[in-house]
Amino acid sequence: MANPSSDDLLNATPPTGRLAQFGYAYKLTKRLDPKVTIAMLGWGLGAAAVVFALLYLLVGGSIFGLVIAIVLALMFGVLAATTTLSRRVQRAQYKQIDGQPGAAYSVLDSDRRFKRNWALTPMVQFNRQQDMVHRLIGTGGIVLLAEGDPARVKPLIANERKAVARYLGPDVAVDEIVVGPDEAAGQLPLPKLASTLTRRGLRKKNLTSMQASEYSKRLEAIASKTGPMANLPKGPLPKGARIPRGGMR
Structure with missing residues (x-):
């Protein structure tokens, strides 16, 4: 058999x-x-x-x-x-x-340890090639998490940095992490993502709990509740899936 x-x-x-x-x-x-x-x-x-x-x-x-x-x-x-x-x-x-669109978000969304210290907003920036940037806010600070082609995610990160500065002020620090296999180029491999952010959330106190909550609520209130992100599935996007045109950069 x-x-x-x-x-x-x-x-x-x-x-x-x-x-x-x-x-x-x-x-x-x-x-x-x-x-x-x-x-x-x-x-x-x-x-x-x-x-x-x-x-x-x-x-x-x-x-x-x-x-x-x-x-x-x-x-x-x-x-x-x-x-x-x-x-x-x-x-x-x-x-x-690894390598699928939305893989980093899928890993973090299923990790309970990570969720204790971070608020995760998926795909705050994305493009036609399905490169994307997720926004993390917690006591460890504000982190823009990018996955996709390293060159193509740079303008997406820059766009989101401008948006955060516009709504929270230019003095609010924003860090960035690009998920990828090339550690020599400063990328963070997918298997190390959840543990790295969990440690950062526990050890690094860039924001108070009240600040993290306030910033998260302020940005979420500004974000559109009926925009193209509303109907996107969680986790890695299936092969051949298309991102709604309204959210493309």
Whole structure:
């Protein structure tokens, strides 16, 4: 019997049982990351071996000590394997959507840690080529997050900087981040995006909570509620999708 394709797995309804969910995540990840099995075995067996050796030395060579060492070693080994799978699942998801329009927004919109410290307004600027700029406001400051061709997003960032200065004042600091694989050119890779912004939101206090809330509400009140953004779907845009003409730059 033929194995189900990755499309079949993606379109199938995810199982509800914990073991079934584990198996589903493993099969789906293996389609995109063939080394996931080796990684899980390596981390799982390595953690089990280290824990067993330490406990055996501490507890001693009695039967009771041996049983305790084996049980705890197995528990830590399983924990290490499942943690490895979880990280590989996330990495496979990033790999699957990386480069698609709206990928950065999709990553941030699904990250609960990020949402605790930031208000995210998607696609405040965009063009016909589906390059786009999202606006973030939080205690970490105001950040314009661009995704797309680095050269084409520059005028989009400049337009949004002017808009923020016009409505909030020229003295309000605005930072920018361009999502992309070229770290040497100052871009931020998609897998590092959520963690970088989460750390910034926790550690960097450029705005007070009241300032962040006020700025966010002021810009949201100015933005059109019935404009071309209203009907755009969340997450990466499907291939071939067109951005409404009214919002093009």
